[in-house]
Amino acid sequence: MKRAALIALFLSLATPVAAPAQALLDERQLLGMRLFNQSCRVCHTKPQMASPQYASLLSWASLGGNDGALRAFIANGSAKMPGFKYHFNPDEIDALVAYIKTLDPARE
Numbered sequence: 225m226k227r228a229a230l231i232a233l234f235l236s237l238a239t240p241v242a243a244p245a246q247a248l249l250d251e252r253q254l255l256g257m258r259l260f261n262q263s264c265r266v267c268h269t270k271p272q273m274a275s276p277q278y279a280s281l282l283s284w285a286s287l288g289g290n291d292g293a294l295r296a297f298i299a300n301g302s303a304k305m306p307g308f309k310y311h312f313n314p315d316e317i318d319a320l321v322a323y324i325k326t327l328d329p330a331r332e
Contacts, residue, residue: 249326256323259316263308279305283329294321 249257267279287293298317301307308317
C-alpha cells in the first residue's frame with residue numbers, strides 16, 4: 225500500500241501541470257464560458273463518450289468567424305436552436321461570442 229502511494233506521489237510530482245484554460249481568458253471571455261456552460265454545453269458538446277452530440281461544435285471558425293453573424297444567430301436562433309435574445313442581454317451575447325472565438329474546432 226505504501227509503495228503504491230509513493231509511486232502515485234512520484235508520478236504526480238513528475239508530471240508537469242498545465243495552466244488551466246481559465247487563466248488564459250479575460251473577464252469577458254470567462255463570463256462567456258460560464259454562460260456557455262449553463263446554456264449551450266448541453267447541445268454543443270458531447271456529455272459522455274458514448275452519448276450523441278445534438279448540435280455542431282462551436283469554435284472561432286463557426287459561421288465563418290463573423291462576430292455579427294454569431295451574435296445574430298445566438299440572439300435569434302434557428303429552426304433547431306432557440307433564440308436567446310430574451311434570455312441574455314447584449315453584453316452577455318457579446319461575452320458568449322468572445323468565448324466561442326477562443327475555442328479550437330479540433331477539440332473534442
